[in-house]
Amino acid sequence: MVNVTRSLAEFVVNTKAGDVPDNVVHEAKRSLLHWIGCAIGGSHERSVDCAVAAIKPFCGPPQASALGRSERLDVLHAAFINGVSTDILSFSDTHPETLIHPTGVIGPVLFALAETKRTSGRDLLHALILGFEVASRVSLAIYPWHYNRGWHITGTAGAFGAAAAAGKLLGLDETRLTCALGIAATEAAGLRGMFGSMCKSFHSGRAAENGLLAAFLAREGFTSVEDGIGGPRCFAHVLGESPDLDRVSRDLGESYEITRNTYKAFPCGVVIHPVIDACLRLRQAPGFSVSAIDAVKIRANPLVIELTGRKAPMTTLEGKLSVYHCAAAALIAGRLGEQECKPEIITRADIVALRSKVRVQVDQAIREDEAYVTLCMPDGRKLREHVEHAIGTAERPMSDAEIETKFKGLCEPYLPPATIQRLIDRCWGITDVADAGSLARLGSAG
């Protein structure tokens, strides 16, 4: 029986930055830039204010930045808060085969450490690649049973990525990293039943902190068992059912899961993405005029109505889960970002009027990332668009420029344009940055 925990520890300890192919490094840069944007974009939501207020009286020395904010927190709490910020807008990157959002858990740990221990950009990026690998491989072993049972896989398996990345930067040996992964295994938590409450983004924050704490404990000699992931009554058997442990260690170091990473183009339910994508394209069609639309006819996968069939949304969260609102807002605004999901936009007269003209027909033969949208114009003309694969899927990944645009949109409310541009430049050039902690400081609004 292979000890999968030790296999992962060996891989993380022994892999060198130079071993990683260029395409993997490039995807890691995209993941890093995208994550920083998500963390800054969510940094002023009420959940973060509450969490900061709760921990402030017990915080340690001001060691690390809260992205997008002015507070400096101790390293564990900084990882926690940045993890909470990341996931609030439901905009995190996604490993499509398991639905885990790895970078939102790993990034906060890397930034917190880089501010307390001088770390090169190359090492930081390499630790992200390794942490991503560990989190997604553990996830592959237990998906889909784990997710279907009700576990929020980012909260549970995410901590392995955080522990692995932290262990790499702290220079843990194989035995200590094995213990760190075991400690992370026994901290794993996060329920899908919490979706819709602040606890959803709590999961990524706590997973970051859990993984980092596990690495710190293991560094001091705190022990776990030999195989905390695959051993009897350990993680994969208790939070999984008949886990496929071979997925954890097969081809380790030969293929990299981060190359499969995806980024959400829009801050709303993923099943609406092809609809929004089609609406945005239709704006380019000859003869398009918002004011002239008689009807918006959508044909889409049945999940669109099941998950996002809300006809009269009022709040931001409801707007993000309404295909009617998202289609109307995309057609009117020409984009669909956080701004288009604010309550004042959701209830604006022109948006409400157009959304009442949206009709949805579901069809089991249409895939989840596919949609047909037809605009019926008063002269009888029909403008049609068929999106085969929505932007942001593995088949049609966001370009580097599109990730930059998303990044800017997320950061603009909180950072000056020059700082935003410097962050973008330093992410693309991260492997030449001598002090990766400088990115964390740039990303703070302190």
Added chain:
Amino acid sequence: MVNVTRSLAEFVVNTKAGDVPDNVVHEAKRSLLHWIGCAIGGSHERSVDCAVAAIKPFCGPPQASALGRSERLDVLHAAFINGVSTDILSFSDTHPETLIHPTGVIGPVLFALAETKRTSGRDLLHALILGFEVASRVSLAIYPWHYNRGWHITGTAGAFGAAAAAGKLLGLDETRLTCALGIAATEAAGLRGMFGSMCKSFHSGRAAENGLLAAFLAREGFTSVEDGIGGPRCFAHVLGESPDLDRVSRDLGESYEITRNTYKAFPCGVVIHPVIDACLRLRQAPGFSVSAIDAVKIRANPLVIELTGRKAPMTTLEGKLSVYHCAAAALIAGRLGEQECKPEIITRADIVALRSKVRVQVDQAIREDEAYVTLCMPDGRKLREHVEHAIGTAERPMSDAEIETKFKGLCEPYLPPATIQRLIDRCWGITDVADAGSLARLGSAG
């Protein structure tokens, strides 16, 4: 469908100290005294040293004591460290129907809070009673499936007790306490596969910290869902199977689970307890002489050999899991405490010699808390003892005096006798103590 999370929150918020019967109050005093002893007794184990070293660089202000030690830590980390100390010797109190060790999770939270916010002894004891009730009732709903699946119920359900007790002392209203319990639900973690490593006692420490953090977050308005325990994809359904949610709220406030609390008389596998009990009684038999024993014949439940059949133990942990060692040490030393499980005692010549004379015969008809021990003397005489129910079981609870003796044994290495006596006196008189934080300070070695 009853919202069990809100039922518990209502109960905790609305129950007053005066509503609780005297026998419940007395059992709570016993639980409190016993817990302080366990925390002090474990406070210098290597796990605690490692954990303190790991968190020290990130600790906040020195707000609360580490029992038995000189460090002062921020309130969250103090709860964590005292929770770790509590469970290391595997000596915690046990709710027999579910095997949860509630006070080891709740006590650390109460002490940490009492040092930062002036709290009367009466309120502290009442919060312990309520926290115990919440933790054991949630446990009852999911036991035994939960435990059999591989969950360490102290780590998982324990956090509900910590959150409830903290919420009571912080004066949370029903809605915020409901959220606190929900946050605790989504932090619940701890795997039985970790037994044998430092992670076992990590569970009670982290559950204490988790519950306390949940209460602090809820106080600041951090939200969870309506029924984090019984709702869909929430705690009882994800970490339980067909939970009996009626057990959570049935007769709330009419019967108190803490009256069923039990305390381990000896720091070793519970199946050996009747054997040790019999050996200690045999020392009182006329004609007893250790040096004259030819053979020690034990008849006991088959689990005694299955779980504690180790013939040549070397380490403390192995000694605690060896019926041969425990029987020999009890007969020679006349007691079986931590001291009798030190490696130098386990390997001492006279102990080794006597243990080689121990024979165990198993019998399915003998209960787990029952044992027959016969000493064969050289003149052919046989000294016999039959223990129907071992000391420390619900049928034969430890007396107040026996708990005091255990307490003294646990504290003696770390605190002066006068301090130990003061702690005992203040626990029995806790309802008249104006500042319960004084107990925490007394229990520290700072």
